[in-house]
Amino acid sequence: MGFPSSKIAAIDLFCGAGGLSLGLQQAGIDVVAGFDFDEACRFAYETNIGAEFVHADIAEVTPEQLVEAWGDAKVRLLAGCAPCQPFSSHRRGADTSEEKNWSLLRHFGRLVVATRPHHVTMENVVRLMRMPVFAEFVQTLRDSGYAVDYRTVHGPAFGLAQSRRRLILVASRVGVVRVPNPEPAATGTSVRDVIGGLPALRHGETDPDDALHKARRLTPLNLERIQASRPGGTWRDWPEELLAPCHRKSSGASFQAFYGRMEWDKPSPTITTQSFNFGTGRFGHPEQDRSLTLREAAMLQGFPRGYEFAPKGVAPALSTVGKLIGNAVPPPFGRAVGEVFIARTAA
Incomplete structure (x- = not known):
């Protein structure tokens, strides 16, 4: 199912200073809005990304707000990186089961189900894969008709000069998508x-x-x-x-x-x-x-x-x-993921 004449319009939940949005833009995706609870992100996001910054608690964001931001875009992407403090390796051994941030991934899933974007992507810490809330999120996507793929990625393979390992998930309801798996970059990684x-x-x-x-x-x-x-x-x-x-x-x-x-x-x-x-x-x-x-x-x-x-x-x-x-998503990760959706949409 292709959309050869359509450009993907993306909304970035938990957008922060714009790392994921920048990478998506570099891939050729139109980022139309970023949502974040931290007002300190506004200047960096609006100045560099040039998209609307919406100061909001994701738990209170409505589907109607996302639909309005997407406008008449024919191909829609919902992207985001839920705050990872409850899953961080720096807090190994701590009981985080009652923290509010555990529910933010569920609100991400809620908004996917309610708005049914064509594509979804999420980036987070690797340990999240072992948490029940992640399995719940993946099942929510699959039950809603999305093909889902996820795995751990390593920064230098994407041209990032940082030994950063992160979890990346991609999902689509218009075809199979795969997390990019590039060969280690030859330059730019020191x-x-x-x-x-x-x-x-x-x-x-x-x-x-x-x-x-x-x-x-x-x-x-x-x-x-x-x-x-x-x-x-x-x-x-x-x-x-x-x-x-x-x-x-x-x-x-x-x-x-x-x-x-x-x-x-x-x-x-x-x-x-x-x-x-x-x-x-x-x-x-x-x-x-x-x-x-x-x-x-x-x-x-x-x-x-x-x-x-x-x-x-x-x-x-x-x-x-x-x-x-x-706290930013490294832009090279966002660019690689954006290219996956560009290819899927044109297929």
């Missing part, structure tokens, strides 16, 4: 490829031409620690006097990557909401004595260098923008 050309900074400095390229100031102790660190090494390379209390405990082996430097010629670790903070992971620059900047974190997530997260003249707040970047 830290050097992506951020090697950015201006050098000292800790605490800001690039005068890019407010997002700002290195967080280190304490004297953390400056000594990063100076004692080697790319790919651990805190075990440090002299005894630099060790943190957590390193001295028997459980210290669990913190091998904390206060670590990245390596130039490998992908970065998973970019988190705290990737500007040297002490929260392997977020030290490969050779400069500082942590990653927000710009570097964004580029390692797959955003282009000029992507705007704050108005010009406004100093970006590390915690606010760090959250927007770390």
Whole structure:
């Protein structure tokens, strides 16, 4: 069943700063609206994506709102990445069964059933596959006539310079679709490829031409620690006097990557909401004595260098923008998925 003269119109639920929307646009899909509960996403989304941002709790979004946003589009895609805190590996062992966010995937399913878009896609953390709520979501789609495929994907295979593994689901009611399974990309997948050309900074400095390229100031102790660190090494390379209390405990082996430097010629670790903070992971620059900047974190997530997260003249707040970047769907994932639906729609 083909729609050769029709362009796909997409709505992005839980749109955040626009990572998934950007990837879909890069594939040739028309993104018409993004919905998110966090008002802090509005500037980045509207400025870069150029689509309507709707500040709303997905639990309260009605089918009529989606239908209105799609307008008269003949081919409709509903996309999204439900907040993943309940399923995050950082919370292994925690009882999250009563959290509100467990229900957000059910509301995604509710909106699919009520509006019956031609295509559906969802991205999330890998551990979600083991949760009953995911099996319920997949069954809801299949019971509604959708062909469904899902699997774990690895960032470097999509040209992402980040060792990020994520769950991607694709579904269609107009034919069989498959999650893309590319060969590992030959270029563009190392830290050097992506951020090697950015201006050098000292800790605490800001690039005068890019407010997002700002290195967080280190304490004297953390400056000594990063100076004692080697790319790919651990805190075990440090002299005894630099060790943190957590390193001295028997459980210290669990913190091998904390206060670590990245390596130039490998992908970065998973970019988190705290990737500007040297002490929260392997977020030290490969050779400069500082942590990653927000710009570097964004580029390692797959955003282009000029992507705007704050108005010009406004100093970006590390915690606010760090959250927007770390929670984003890497655009290369969105582009690959978009291409799947473009091919399906034209078939």
